[in-house]
Amino acid sequence: MIEDLKKNYNHLFENALLEEIHGVSIVKEIPEGMELIRSGSYIKAMPLIIHGAIKILREDTEGDELLLYFLEKGDTCAMTLSCCIGHHKSEVKAIAEMDSKLIMIPVEKMEEWTTKYKSWRNFVFESYHKRLMEAIETIDSIAFLKMDDRLLKYLNDKTKISGLKIINTTHQQIAYDLHSSRVVISRLLKKMENKGLIKLNRNSIEIVNI
Amino acid sequence: MIEDLKKNYNHLFENALLEEIHGVSIVKEIPEGMELIRSGSYIKAMPLIIHGAIKILREDTEGDELLLYFLEKGDTCAMTLSCCIGHHKSEVKAIAEMDSKLIMIPVEKMEEWTTKYKSWRNFVFESYHKRLMEAIETIDSIAFLKMDDRLLKYLNDKTKISGLKIINTTHQQIAYDLHSSRVVISRLLKKMENKGLIKLNRNSIEIVNI
DNA sequence: AAAACCGTGTAACTTTTGTTACTGAATAAA
DNA sequence: TTTATTCAGTAACAAAAGTTACACGGTTTT
Numbered sequence: 001m002i003e004d005l006k007k008n009y010n011h012l013f014e015n016a017l018l019e020e021i022h023g024v025s026i027v028k029e030i031p032e033g034m035e036l037i038r039s040g041s042y043i044k045a046m047p048l049i050i051h052g053a054i055k056i057l058r059e060d061t062e063g064d065e066l067l068l069y070f071l072e073k074g075d076t077c078a079m080t081l082s083c084c085i086g087h088h089k090s091e092v093k094a095i096a097e098m099d100s101k102l103i104m105i106p107v108e109k110m111e112e113w114t115t116k117y118k119s120w121r122n123f124v125f126e127s128y129h130k131r132l133m134e135a136i137e138t139i140d141s142i143a144f145l146k147m148d149d150r151l152l153k154y155l156n157d158k159t160k161i162s163g164l165k166i167i168n169t170t171h172q173q174i175a176y177d178l179h180s181s182r183v184v185i186s187r188l189l190k191k192m193e194n195k196g197l198i199k200l201n202r203n204s205i206e207i208v209n210i
Numbered sequence: 211m212i213e214d215l216k217k218n219y220n221h222l223f224e225n226a227l228l229e230e231i232h233g234v235s236i237v238k239e240i241p242e243g244m245e246l247i248r249s250g251s252y253i254k255a256m257p258l259i260i261h262g263a264i265k266i267l268r269e270d271t272e273g274d275e276l277l278l279y280f281l282e283k284g285d286t287c288a289m290t291l292s293c294c295i296g297h298h299k300s301e302v303k304a305i306a307e308m309d310s311k312l313i314m315i316p317v318e319k320m321e322e323w324t325t326k327y328k329s330w331r332n333f334v335f336e337s338y339h340k341r342l343m344e345a346i347e348t349i350d351s352i353a354f355l356k357m358d359d360r361l362l363k364y365l366n367d368k369t370k371i372s373g374l375k376i377i378n379t380t381h382q383q384i385a386y387d388l389h390s391s392r393v394v395i396s397r398l399l400k401k402m403e404n405k406g407l408i409k410l411n412r413n414s415i416e417i418v419n420i
Numbered sequence: 421a422a423a424a425c426c427g428t429g430t431a432a433c434t435t436t437t438g439t440t441a442c443t444g445a446a447t448a449a450a
Numbered sequence: 451t452t453t454a455t456t457c458a459g460t461a462a463c464a465a466a467a468g469t470t471a472c473a474c475g476g477t478t479t480t
Contacts, residue, residue, distance in 0.1 A: 058346060082342060115328065121325075124335075125324075128338040131342060132338070132342055132345060135345040136268060139276065139345065139348055144389070146437095170458085179353050180438080183440090184436095202446060357467070382428095392428085393469075394468065397467095399428095412426090412475090
């Protein structure tokens with residue numbers, strides 16, 4: 001674990017802090033699709049992502065959902081941060097986008113370290129900034145883009161995260177993430193296929209030329 | 211100024227910090243409608259709001275805009291925070307929603323105080339949390355609500371902020387804030403008037419029964 | 421007072437998005 | 451292998467939102 005930590009967080013944290021993290025936190029390997037945080041639950045530990053990706057979703061009262069953003073290697077969940085510090089319930093749902101490896105840090109330490117380590121404080125501030133920006137980027141998408149462009153952006157984001165040109169998912173799943181309907185997504189995807197941007201298969205979408 | 215500070219931030223900041231703020235910051239009185247921060251500009255000071263309200267807007271490349279949230283008494287601008295700390299450009303536009311009084315804190319102090327005062331750190335964290343939540347609430351509105359409900363929410367927010375039952379604005383201005391068109395807003399407002407929820411006049415909307 | 425401008429109301433129409441319903445092919449389960 | 455289930459394609463329709471165009475009454479400017 002200490003190697004994982006050094007590899008990913010060495011430039012961010014001083015040695016003393018790396019040691020502390022090593023001492024108190026546990027490693028968690030999670031399979032794709034696993035729910036990490038359920039909306040409305042309390043949170044007892046903060047994840048640092050070593051590899052993989054986590055999908056953060058917002059749910060409304062009727063169970064409709066919307067993708068907010070992805071967390072990747074080197075990221076942490078700002079929502080978790082503020083929930084822990086403020087002792088609020090989680091406002092979001094988190095699902096493993098792919099097989100991932102996390103380091104879980106107990107809540108108590110987080111607060112202690114904000115006093116103790118400047119690098120930790122900066123990391124926390126930077127995380128907040130990144131998440132706020134991601135949230136605003138999401139707002140941009142929903143407010144200013146039509147569904148076809150949102151879909152394009154979605155496909156782009158997915159390929160960036162996995163590094164692959166083939167996305168394994170269903171039209172229904174995309175519809176959930178974008179809070180649209182399956183028929184609408186199928187329609188738009190078919191249009192994109194006709195334009196030669198993508199190639200459609202059962203359970204997968206191949207990015208040809210976006 | 212020190213009285214203003216004590217009145218609004220006494221419960222948040224210890225005396226030593228209040229004194230420091232008093233020593234380095236300047237008071238700014240701004241009239242309704244004044245632009246405080248322009249998207250893309252650099253920021254040199256952080257505002258603490260003493261009274262009044264500030265409207266925070268997002269702009270896209272074509273100049274379309276969207277209301278993100280309001281800042282009120284006791285609030286600060288998390289965007290400014292992260293811009294200052296990260297030395298990024300502003301991603302948003304800020305306009306005085308009403309005549310307001312602000313205390314402007316120089317950037318350099320902010321960072322210094324995060325090391326020095328626990329109460330300042332907590333204030334900064336809490337601000338981030340609040341703004342992230344507001345941003346997510348905005349996402350909820352755009353993603354999950356139809357325009358009529360967004361409009362209702364908008365009118366409610368406006369009355370909450372001013373404390374008045376009469377909103378002085380134009381349909382065009384509302385359309386800008388909600389990123390819609392004047393005709394759509396007029397249409398929906400007229401429907402609401404017919405239901406007896408509001409009363410429409412030139413340049414003003416009276417809230418009757420929402 | 422006349423002219424110009426602004427804010428609102430409304431009609432007619434288009435575009436975008438969502439819904440319902442049904443089809444067939446691929447895959448998984450019995 | 452037969453059956454059931456899941457996924458995708460498509461048509462027909464409905465609802466929501468956006469657009470264009472014009473009218474009308476205030477308000478402001480000249």
